[in-house]
Amino acid sequence: MVFPIKLDFFRYYCVLFLRFTLFLKSKHKYADEVLVIDKLEFLLALAREKHFGHAAEACGVTQPTLSAGVKQLEETFGVLLVNRGSRFQGFTPEGDRVLDWARRIVGDSRAMRQEVHALKHGLAGRLRLAAIPTALAMVETLTTPFRARHPAVQFTVLSRTSTEILALLENLEIDAGLTYLDNEPLGRVTAVPLYMERYRLLVAADAPLSDRESVSWAEVAQVPLCLLTPDMQNRRIIERMLRDTGVEPNITLESDSMVLLYSHVRTGRWASVMPARLATTLGLTDSDKLCSVPIEGPEVTHSIGLVAPAREPLTPLTAALVTQARRIAPSLLD
Amino acid sequence: MVFPIKLDFFRYYCVLFLRFTLFLKSKHKYADEVLVIDKLEFLLALAREKHFGHAAEACGVTQPTLSAGVKQLEETFGVLLVNRGSRFQGFTPEGDRVLDWARRIVGDSRAMRQEVHALKHGLAGRLRLAAIPTALAMVETLTTPFRARHPAVQFTVLSRTSTEILALLENLEIDAGLTYLDNEPLGRVTAVPLYMERYRLLVAADAPLSDRESVSWAEVAQVPLCLLTPDMQNRRIIERMLRDTGVEPNITLESDSMVLLYSHVRTGRWASVMPARLATTLGLTDSDKLCSVPIEGPEVTHSIGLVAPAREPLTPLTAALVTQARRIAPSLLD
DNA sequence: CTATCTTGATAGATATATCCTATCGATTGA
DNA sequence: TCAATCGATAGGATATATCTATCAAGATAG
Incomplete structure (x- = not known):
């Protein structure tokens, strides 16, 4: 029962302190509401790092500097932007809105610099x-x-x-x-x-199915496959096609690297499914080592x-x- | 007792690394290219005042401060933004582009403040x-x-x-x-x-034409008129209608104030042409002093x-x- | 439950930036 | 030619920014 009380008290203290600070600040001569774009960048960094120290490092400043920058933003707006406990706990609703504007303003300021630079030195x-x-x-x-x-x-x-x-x-x-x-x-x-992504079976020239004019998804599901990891949308699309055939696919290897997939297919022990355009663009089928076989069935294109x-x-x-x-x-x- | 030693060593390493990084980053320690939104406002003020001193006053700073602000912007971008002789001579092409972005960024930053304020205190x-x-x-x-x-x-x-x-x-x-x-x-x-602007003749109740069901533009052209000054689009529209009748209109008084026009029409010595909706909205025709008479002819609406x-x-x-x-x-x- | 680590806040010192006042030099107009 | 106007510059006071070092409050591991 001690924690909630302490936490509430802490928050209350924070708010009071912020108000008091704001009161004091208003007497200061300059920079009552000076908005520096760099401080908005602090906010962006904080949003993606979710950690004051890391965000500071990303901005090339020390953590106290970033903390002070964020606090200054809060003072200019008169609102807490970041929920802080003993660590970063996300943005307040106001913080989210400011973040949205900050993205826009930072983006515009970068575009401005770039455009002026382009006028001087070309693209x-x-x-x-x-x-x-x-x-x-x-x-x-x-x-x-x-x-x-x-x-x-x-x-x-x-x-x-x-x-x-x-x-x-x-x-x-x-x-x-x-x-x-x-x-x-x-x-x-x-x-x-x-372009539209259409799928083909990629196999080694000496592997089963390599001499076929075309194959069905059901057939594909039965050979050992190497595919991208499930966090890739491509994998989810292909897996859906395979499962729709009713056969449990045989995905024996997954990776986030296309190079790794190729090298396995070249051994003849694995096959893979990949966009038709990809295989031809890379010239993989030019050599006699690999074949890409069209897959029959519903034309799913993305x-x-x-x-x-x-x-x-x-x-x-x-x-x-x-x-x-x-x-x-x-x-x-x- | 191994941990503290290792930790200290780690920290020491970190500090060294940080210093080294900072050393590489910049010869000037701070604020190499700090963009302050206030300086962009200087530029906006300069664009509308076309005068350093006046722009400075509009921004609530002294002229040297504004000069320095503009110069700092020029240094950040590495381009002259303002053509200066002994006086303000307009913006360079780069200056115009920066000005465009400045408007956008300043507008966004104001919107940001306003939105946060609205979240706290309502609209x-x-x-x-x-x-x-x-x-x-x-x-x-x-x-x-x-x-x-x-x-x-x-x-x-x-x-x-x-x-x-x-x-x-x-x-x-x-x-x-x-x-x-x-x-x-x-x-x-x-x-x-x-809404659409349609025109009527406004006359005093005891003036000529006041009892008519409608009048023609040619008739309107023959009475003494008081109209808005020619810099107003309304005046140009009406004048075009009058001239199209072939009669030289009799515009004996012009003003940029509607109140002045009304007070003259009330005397019965002048008439005026104004949007139908305007007369009724003001309730001018409710009293018995003024009449608004529809004007025949081509229906010109704006x-x-x-x-x-x-x-x-x-x-x-x-x-x-x-x-x-x-x-x-x-x-x-x- | 304690020792330790992590995280963000704070204090103090110092360098930097900002702003003002005062003044200058160049142009413009009378 | 002289005064007025305009913008730039110099110098000094003051606010601000940033750093280093340190702290206190959770979180975490033993």
């Missing part, structure tokens, strides 16, 4: 992208022509799950993503459809495309990427 | 509006029901020309405006049509409505006003 900088594993091979069709037009632009490409991509986008940690457009709610994003923030205007780099995506889309959509 | 604050003179009487139909719902909200309403309203809106000096929707290019705004920034989301106050406008619009559009 340059680093585009941060993330793609679902099965779309990784497609990134090239976007980046290669883009770089031909804008040689000064650099890329960072991460392999992530579809949900992670949306979260990264929301937190301004990436500029755009390549992911499914039609399965999960996308939220506030600009989407450019690029639209994959570029997602960027729904903000208007976009940063010059992101805008150029979206333009590039719109340009190549017709040649990909069969 | 409160001051709505800054501007309306064209002929729409002034209509403002009441918007503000009265609005205040009934949100009693804590205060209003500031300015009488301005339609072009001024758009400029004020652009510079965040007003939250919304009441103006013509279909005559001039509106730019980036949200528009809510409210749509009038509420304009607000095209930004999304709007500030809570502006959003509530737009909602209110949408609510009352059906009862106004006949």
Whole structure:
């Protein structure tokens, strides 16, 4: 019975203290309500790290500095933004709203810097992208022509799950993503459809089923499979197809790495299921080692495309990427 | 007793590492590129005042402070933003772009504050509006029901020309405006049509034409008229109608004040042309002193409505006003 | 239940930034 | 030519930002 009382008392004390501090502050001469964008970045970092120390490190400052920054925000708004016990306990409702605006303002300020820089030095900088594993091979069709037009632009490409991509986008940690457009709610994003994902069986040339014109999902379910881990949407889609046949699939190996899956398929002991376009793009079927066999049955296709923030205007780099995506889309959509 | 030693060693290592990182990060220790929103406001003030001293006064700082603020912005971006000779000579192209972003960021930061405030204290604050003179009487139909719902909200309403309203809106000096929707290019705004402007002749009860069922534009052109000044779009519209009859209109008095026009019409020596709705809303025709006579001829109507920034989301106050406008619009559009 | 670790807050010191007043130099106008 | 206007600059007072070091309150492991 001691804890609740102490906790309540602590909170009460916090609120009282904050009010008192606010009262004192109002007498100070300057910076009554100076909003520094860097402090908003503190809030963003805190939102993704959920830890004052880690957030501080991410911002390149010490923990007391970040704590003070957040507290200053709370003082300017006159509201507690973060629920604190002995540790970070999430944001208050007001904090959530401020966080939303902070994302927008920080994004805009970055876009502003980038645009001015682009006016001076042409389109340059680093585009941060993330793609679902099965779309990784497609990134090239976007980046290669883009770089031909804008040689000064650099890329960072991460392999992530579809949900992670949306979260990264929301937190301004990436500029755009390549992911499914039609399965999960996308939220506030600009989407450019690029191609449809169709599935094929990938097997070694000397493995069973390799000489077939086509196979059924039921047959696929009976060979030892290596697939992506279940946190990937691609895996869930394929697994659904397999289970719909009534046969319990034989998924003997899973990984989050496409390279690992390939290397196993090459041994002839495993097979895998992957998007048709992926196999051909990588030229895996050019050698005589691997075959990709069409899978019969209901044509399940999933639209994959570029997602960027729904903000208007976009940063010059992101805008150029979206333009590039719109340009190549017709040649990909069969 | 092994742990403390290890811990100390770890901490020592951490500190060394941190120092090293900081050393690499910057030669200047702090604030290499700190963006303060207040400085962006300096830029907005400079854009509308076109004068360093006046802009400084508008921001509540001295001129050197504003000069330094602008210069700091220029240093952060590494570009000149303002063309200076011995005086303010406008913005550079980069300056114009920064100005555009500054408007957006400043607007968002205000909206953020307002929203947090609204979460704490309910919808409160001051709505800054501007309306064209002929729409002034209509403002009441918007503000009265609005205040009934949100009693804590205060209003500031300015009488301005339609072009001024758009400029004020652009510079965040007003939250919304009441103006013509279909005559001039509106730019980036949200528009809510409210009603159509139709014209009537306003005359004293004992003046010529007062007993007519209706009059023609040609007849109107022959009586001494008092109208708004030519910078008002309303005046230009009416004048066009009059000239189209081929008769040179007899505009013997012009003013930017509707009250002045009324007081002259009441003498019986002048007549005026005004929107039908305006006369009835003010109850001018209830007394026996004034009559409003329908004008025959081509039905020229001009749509009038509420304009607000095209930004999304709007500030809570502006959003509530737009909602209110949408609510009352059906009862106004006949 | 105790010892230890983790986490965020706080204190004190110092460097930095901000702002004001006063003044200057250049242009503009009379 | 002289005064007025405009924006830049210098110098000094003061607020602010950041660091290091440390603390106290949970959480955790033994």
